[in-house]
Amino acid sequence: MSIGVEPAELSEADLLRELSSLYDTRMDTLRHGSDHALAEHxxxxxxLEAEYVRRHPDREVSPERLREGARAR
Structure with missing residues (x-):
């Protein structure tokens, strides 16, 4: 059972807003939410992240976020 609007149906602005909201509430859900709430989160x-990646397959990837970049640090 899916809860919420299907990610493919969200506008770009709505997708980003939803992701931002989830990131803002992650720690609280991890620390204080029920097992079910954490699983749903x-x-x-x-x-939503999969939808973002589907829409932006050629998104800019920082070289520092790659294994070689991490090793160089």
Missing amino acids: TRRTAE
């Missing part, structure tokens, strides 16, 4: 975050 994780599921929805993964669902």
